Amino acid sequence: MTAAPGTAAATAAADEAGIENLPISRALNAGMRRALAENDRVLLMGEDIGRLGGVFRVTEGLQAEFGERRVLDTPLAESGIVGTAIGLAMAGFRPVCEIQFDGFVFPAFDQITSQLAKFTNRHEGALQMPVVIRIPYGGHIGAIEHHQESPEAYFTHTPGLRVVSPSTSNDAYWMIQDAIASADPVIFLEPKSKYWQKGEVDTRARALPLHASRLVRRGTDVTLVGHGAMVTTLLQAAALAESEGTSCEVIDLRSLSPVDYGPILDSVRRTGRMVYAQEAPGFTSLGSEVAATVMERAFYALEAPVLRVSGFDAPFPPAKLEGAFLPDADRVLEAVDRVLAY
């Protein structure tokens, strides 16, 4: 069996086996292919996503398979992409928009926050907005300005939006399908530095609902929480800590809005200590929100304040400095040391 991973042939073959080993980008591709095949109202739209297959090739082959009316190479206009997706949703379609890079989402900000997010509320439920906005986000790819940002807080701050981010191939495969199936708008943040990270995809059944957080590593001393590419960093930090005798539990947030606090609070009640890590700047960020909530709800279980490890509150720097800007395992461990020192 030599079908290329993520292709129709491979997916068909995998349906029997049920397990495929795919990089995140191909898992997303396979998830979108399945959504396109199962529901002819699903449309993909964005810049360069058709003939080229997207600048990261996430949609590669889908236009050839489903045609130009299902996979649209749109004009180069982000507000236009999201604004027309709203109209298409009114016409009964389920548009999946690709924003080419995180820093390019802002021309669409009004259509996302003032229109898409509020449409169902403004119409008092008469219209649903099943629109997905896929955004490759985050650093570690050495790119120029506007190509490495983490804009999640703008969207988690906006009522009406759901915000999710997968960190594994299996989640990528299932979460994109669940996002497309959602009756609400979903901002889907793809950790672009992990597009090539391989992992097992079980195409038979989803492991978790879209808005669940997940315990990914057991530990007893400190709870580490993050999402997207940061989960890999937290696992690296946990492995290093273990060699120094500290046992870290790791939780993948998966859903940034709403946040599933159950597994986080369970963990903190056992460990008494928590560190939140993110690539985004820290001020009024997701880490601020989760830290505050954990301190409100698990105050008597905590042995130390919840600490945050973030990108700095400065514009994302030129790429040669990103290693100093973005939290790595050592910066997470520095916070682990501090949280243990209380």
Next chain:
Amino acid sequence: MTQTENSVQDHASEAADSAVVRVLAPDGSLAPSAAAEPYLEIIESLSDAELEGFYRDMVVIRAFDRQATNLQRQGQLALWPPSLGQEAAQVGSVRAARPQDHIFPSYREHVVARIRGVDVVDIIRVMRGLTHGGWDPTDPRNGNTHIYTLVLGSQTLHATGLAMGLVFDGKCGTGDPERDEAVVVYYGDGASSQGDVHEAMVFAASYNTPEVFFLQNNQWAISVPVATQSRSPLHKRGEGYGMPSIPIDGNDVLASYAVTRVALEEARSGAGPRAIEALTYRMGAHTTSDDPTKYRTSDEELSWVRRDPIARMRAFLEARGASSDFFTDVDAEADAVAEDTRVRTMQLDGIPRNLMFDHVYSEPHPLVDEQRQWLADYEASFEEGTS
């Protein structure tokens, strides 16, 4: 002479140009411009009842609009955006639409909404602070009329997306005019500067949408004159995107009707998007919060009173022999609608507290559910305290 003054003059002469479609002269006489020639057959085919209906639409909405303005002045509404002076552009264009067409207003198209079946008191509810939307565009009683959009120009993209959907679903260009659908989207001279309007025209052209961009150039974007928005007539913008684009006398209901009808027929047939620039005038304030005396002269306002769309149509109908009973009847209906608006506005009261939580999401959301419950418990705690 400053550049701005110069541009204003250019626009004035443009408006007088024979390229503008005008059927009725300001005094109501039938005096078609050269550009109106292709449309005369349509106008001649209009029955007396249809022509009188246009007049009735305009008079009734003006009475409603005055009543709503008064209600705001009396503290009953937070705000009112008057449509005074723009009745002809709106009535003609929406009367040209078919029932299956989709209408996207901006926020001043009161008569557009009324003609399509929307209860005008639903517009009042928005301006009284009882709802953000006002009506359900999916309810057949509202004639495929979408709700008002307050962020200028945003709705042009929604209209274009819906029109793309009509293309993808094969709901236009079938050759069956009873079935083919199109979209009319209203926007103004101020909105014409918004990026979304440009992006909408780009997408409309790219996907060959069945769509009419209906621009009401009322000359003023609050206090900023149209000359500041554009160095060239706004209808030329449409041509730049590759769509036929026609300037009309927006105070001539017959020109508005005929030109929109042809544009919609072409759009429905699959010929692609069309643009219309209706040259009109906002005779009142931008909204009840505005004071036009700070930025425009009474001479200018008087010059547009002489071009009043209702007086023009009345003179035309009188010359055709419409009875005085007809005009009396229309005035009585207008008074009745205005009175009914006042009565029903004063009865509007009460808004369920859960309205703010109920439709934030279509599917359950733990944070919203938690806060809804918290507020209910919080309020119940006061009731317990008093019992």
